Amino acid sequence: MSTPAIPSAATLRLPAPAKLNLMLHILGRRADGYHELQTLFQFLDFADELGFALRDDGEIRLHSPVDGVPHDSNLIVRAARLLQQHSQCPLGADIWLDKRLPMGGGIGGGSSDAATTLLGLKHLWQLHCDEDQLAELGLRLGADVPVFVRGRAAFAEGVGEKLQPVTLSEPWFLVAIPQVLVSTAEIFSDAELTRDSPPIKVRSLPEGGGRNDCQPVVEKRYPEVRNALILMNKFVPTRLTGTGSCVFGSFPNEVEADRVRRQLPGTLPSFIAQGRNISMLHRKLEELGRK
Incomplete structure (x- = not known):
């Protein structure tokens, strides 16, 4: 259920868009416990929305509680305080969140909220951090x-932080949301996870992505996800995004995506959105910059 609408007190409103992992290969486990991977990110025109208002007392206050997440642990609050500390900015902010992206869905909700906070407060506080500095702060989160x-579709390597922008076709996606919270840590620690995929070059990426090495583990552990994949595969090739619960299929247009969506049961929530190589957030910030 969405939190209440963002109030008029918010002087800046920005989207925090969803992403899909069109492929995800696990190459190996590093000494620090993290995994080397290769993945292909594309954004969706479907998003949380954040509202910001300036405070002159240095306080960071998130007015939209998220179930099960203490205020100070929320990535939005952590991002705001990290930027405040990095920039030595004396200003604060009131922040509101209209939550639309499912938690644990693999479509980037928390990470996207954190990035929108970094970019939104840079704008609100009139800071001079560049994109590289903000990306470095973001990696800490x-x-x-x-x-x-x-904000650009990218082929990612390392733990996902080494980004190479790519230009992909921008199809329509039907994304189904099995009603289960998938634990990323649980998936990456599973003994059966494939950890020896051979590395590929960005030029050899299959159009539309490829397989997700985490999918067999998620299917085995979460029957809700397996059932959604079986159901949607009757209509369109379907795969998991990231390590989350959401599964997706691509279509040449919105009409065909909607035709399949109408055949899904009411017990399986879903949405339709277009894939985008430039995120909604960056298109909005560009628009603000022109005003």
């Missing part, structure tokens, strides 16, 4: 945050 900071 999570491996996926830099791709949202940079």
Whole structure:
């Protein structure tokens, strides 16, 4: 259920868009416990929305609680305080969140909220940090945050932080949301996870992405995800995004995506959105810059 609408007190409103991992290959486990991977990110025109208002007392206050997440642990609050500390900015902010992206869905909700906070407060506080500095701060919050900071579809390597922009076709996607919260840590620690995929070059990427090495583990552990994949595969080739619960299929247009969506049961929530090589957030910031 969405949190209440963002109030008129918010002087800046920005989207925090979803992403899809069109492929995800796990190459090996590093000595620090993290995994070397290769993945292909594309954004969706579907998003959380954040509202910001300036405070002159240095306080960071998130007015939209998220179930099960203490205020000070929320990535939005952590991002705001990290930027405040990095820039030595004396200003604060009131922040509101209209939550639309499912938690644990693999479509980047928390990471995207953090990136929108970094970019939104840079704008609100009139800071002079560049994109590289913000991406570096974002990496401290999570491996996926830099791709949202940079806002361009990308082939990612390392733990997901080494980004190479790519230009992809922009199909329509039907994304189904099995009602289960998938634990990323649980998936990456599973003994059966494939950890020896051979590395590929960006030029050899299959159009539309490829397989997700995490999918067999998620399917085995979460029957809700397996059932959604079986159901959607009757209509369109379907795969998992990231390590989350969401599964997706691509279509040449919105009409065909909607035709399949109408055949899904009411017990399986879903949405339709277009894939984008430039994120909604960056298109909005560009628009603000022209005003």
